[in-house]
Amino acid sequence: MTTAAGESLSAAKRDYSLVGASARAAIETGLASAEWYHTDVPRKVMKDLMQRSDRRPLIDAIIWLGLIALTAAGGVYFWGSWVCVPFFFVYGTLYGSACDARWHECGHGTAFKTRWMNDVIYEIASFMVMRNPVTWRWSHARHHTDTIIVGRDAEIAVMRPPDLLRVAANFVGIYDVYFSLKALLKNAAGIITPEEASFIPEMERGKAVIAARAHIAIYAATIVVALVVRSWLPLMLIGLPRMYGCWHMLLVGLLQHGGLADNVTDHRLNSRTVYMNPASRFIYLNMNYHVEHHMFPMVPYHALPRLHELIKHDLPAPNPSIFHAYREMVPAFLRQLRNEDYFVKRELPPTAKPYREEFHSASATPNAAE
Amino acid sequence: MAWVEACGIDEIDREDVIRWDHEGRSFALYRSPDDEYFATDGLCTHERVHLANGLVMGDVIECPKHSGRFNYRTGKALAAPVCVNLKTYSTKAQDGKVFVDVG
Numbered sequence: 001m002t003t004a005a006g007e008s009l010s011a012a013k014r015d016y017s018l019v020g021a022s023a024r025a026a027i028e029t030g031l032a033s034a035e036w037y038h039t040d041v042p043r044k045v046m047k048d049l050m051q052r053s054d055r056r057p058l059i060d061a062i063i064w065l066g067l068i069a070l071t072a073a074g075g076v077y078f079w080g081s082w083v084c085v086p087f088f089f090v091y092g093t094l095y096g097s098a099c100d101a102r103w104h105e106c107g108h109g110t111a112f113k114t115r116w117m118n119d120v121i122y123e124i125a126s127f128m129v130m131r132n133p134v135t136w137r138w139s140h141a142r143h144h145t146d147t148i149i150v151g152r153d154a155e156i157a158v159m160r161p162p163d164l165l166r167v168a169a170n171f172v173g174i175y176d177v178y179f180s181l182k183a184l185l186k187n188a189a190g191i192i193t194p195e196e197a198s199f200i201p202e203m204e205r206g207k208a209v210i211a212a213r214a215h216i217a218i219y220a221a222t223i224v225v226a227l228v229v230r231s232w233l234p235l236m237l238i239g240l241p242r243m244y245g246c247w248h249m250l251l252v253g254l255l256q257h258g259g260l261a262d263n264v265t266d267h268r269l270n271s272r273t274v275y276m277n278p279a280s281r282f283i284y285l286n287m288n289y290h291v292e293h294h295m296f297p298m299v300p301y302h303a304l305p306r307l308h309e310l311i312k313h314d315l316p317a318p319n320p321s322i323f324h325a326y327r328e329m330v331p332a333f334l335r336q337l338r339n340e341d342y343f344v345k346r347e348l349p350p351t352a353k354p355y356r357e358e359f360h361s362a363s364a365t366p367n368a369a370e
Numbered sequence: 371m372a373w374v375e376a377c378g379i380d381e382i383d384r385e386d387v388i389r390w391d392h393e394g395r396s397f398a399l400y401r402s403p404d405d406e407y408f409a410t411d412g413l414c415t416h417e418r419v420h421l422a423n424g425l426v427m428g429d430v431i432e433c434p435k436h437s438g439r440f441n442y443r444t445g446k447a448l449a450a451p452v453c454v455n456l457k458t459y460s461t462k463a464q465d466g467k468v469f470v471d472v473g
Contacts, residue, residue, distance in 0.1 A: 033417055033418065044383075046423075047383075047386065047425070050425045051425075052427070108437050109432070109437040109439075109449075110437065113427075115449075134450075137450055137451065138450070138451060141416070141417075141436040141451040144435060144436055145417050145435065145436070201453055203453055204450065204453070296434070297434070297435065297436070297437070298424065298425055298432065298434050298437065
């Protein structure tokens, strides 16, 4: 795969606050709530791709929850000996990493055909990943409206210049858990911050408070049980997996947009598709097809490989492996330490429609290699 | 009443939706699984996204961008992130055509 370097022209520092200068600029320039590029797909084909079913997600959910139950039982049984370590490694990964993809897919409502099944898994996964299910439903809607638009997107994982210490610490959830618990505690106390208020409608804020109280109550009960039985075991099962098991969520999640362009309205420029091994794809529910997901978020995870085959002629070549993608992303992060306007500009195949350079010229200069 | 011819009855597949623009306004026209025809505003009330690119499931239209759901018969907003109901319009199928009261 060929990539080129890009460098945006923005002279001002990025302001990632959702109520700051970049947010105002995005609204004024039309970057906010803009019309995005989509590859042409015939309506009948797209309709077929969007069809839901319960069978495949039920099988995946049974495997996921079944493995969680089995590894939890193994971890508890062997607690106190080293034999429990592999059990908790798998348990933690299924709890602290796989939850993210279930939260995401069920939040979109695309996993199951039956609505309540989406809602049940969404609530469970939201708890596991320590996200307020109400707040994050709305923040993710914003992420899809304004993907990697500075000041608008509430879910930009790596801001520029990148804080690599924070990124590394998040492989064991240190920052994320701190900020997640802080946000949940604030919400539980009835506080909705101005940033949250910028994307949660007023009529939904009460629900966010109730959800936060439920989460905090479960964590409090777990801590009480741990104190009563004088053991870390309850916390190894509830809460801590978000730290010791979140490594895979970070490993694949950073690749979604890391090192790519910001403030553009073409997902081919700001999102990355990566071919991955089957285990990662199960944990990640095929979100490695990330350009495809952002372009057509209504397509269920199990149909993304089919969508990829249909539109790959119009997309940058996917990274052939996680390792390959990191070799592209990490040097970009390092360059952004010196020049936060640097980004990786992904080359399109000759069969693709070109990027709308004239549209993006205000924020991106193609091939402006340093 | 301001009935306007919108499309042929076969231009909409069963349990599907199409976009219809008229005098600067955008509408979504639906054909139910029972071959009834309905019309709503064409843009989602959450973000200005064309519902005609969404998915029809029974009486529900799901927005293609954020999966907001409406009952297209009544316009009722069913699930976040949509909170505001969709405006509906009367329709009639006559002589192989679908007419919409855009008044």
